[in-house]
Amino acid sequence: MAKLLALVLVMIGVSGTVFLARAQSESTTSAVEARHTGFEGILSALRQIDREAKAEQPDFATMASSNARLIELEAEIPSWFPPGSGPESGAKTTARPEIWTDRQGFVEKATASLAAARGLSTSVRTGNLEAIRDAERTLVKTCQACHHAYEYGNF
Numbered sequence: 001m002a003k004l005l006a007l008v009l010v011m012i013g014v015s016g017t018v019f020l021a022r023a024q025s026e027s028t029t030s031a032v033e034a035r036h037t038g039f040e041g042i043l044s045a046l047r048q049i050d051r052e053a054k055a056e057q058p059d060f061a062t063m064a065s066s067n068a069r070l071i072e073l074e075a076e077i078p079s080w081f082p083p084g085s086g087p088e089s090g091a092k093t094t095a096r097p098e099i100w101t102d103r104q105g106f107v108e109k110a111t112a113s114l115a116a117a118r119g120l121s122t123s124v125r126t127g128n129l130e131a132i133r134d135a136e137r138t139l140v141k142t143c144q145a146c147h148h149a150y151e152y153g154n155f
């Protein structure tokens, strides 16, 4: 009987550990999923702005609200990469380990991109389409600069 109890205790102990390990990997997976959703949001806001900029009758209010969303999301980028959510987690991610070993460089790229998104909103307010397209190009360069240094994809 004592032996059986001991066995049960061991089993509980083991399943407790398994549960903790699973909780940990679930939080990693959800961080990766959340940032994918976040980046998709950034891309769709940018596309919306671009569509309006090329429309026959651009809707500047739509552009401004998409731009506001873009700024909101860009400001969150560094928080989307908690420690342990890189490729070592086994999650499906194209994030490079340098994001965590060179945090400062990564945050600088995020800050530069946020600044470019704010620059775009300044152009949107002027309503000058040429300035808007220039600001879009400047912004996309900051996306690429970060992807080039900190992401394995080729976007």
Ligand code: HEC
Pocket (backbone or CB within 6 Å): 032, 035, 036, 037, 039, 040, 042, 043, 046, 077, 092, 093, 094, 095, 096, 106, 107, 109, 110, 111, 113, 139, 140, 142, 143, 144, 146, 147, 150, 151, 155
């Ligand atoms: C500071 C760095 C940084 C900046 C700035 C940045 N990205 Fe990314 N982006 C990443 C990283 C890292 C990933 C890979 C995330 C992963 O797979 O875990 C990524 C992934 C993506 C993805 C793929 C999401 C998915 O579903 O897998 C898209 C789309 C994207 N970024 C668009 C953009 C656009 C558009 C901009 C600029 C407006 C931008 N990114 C700016 C670092 C950045």
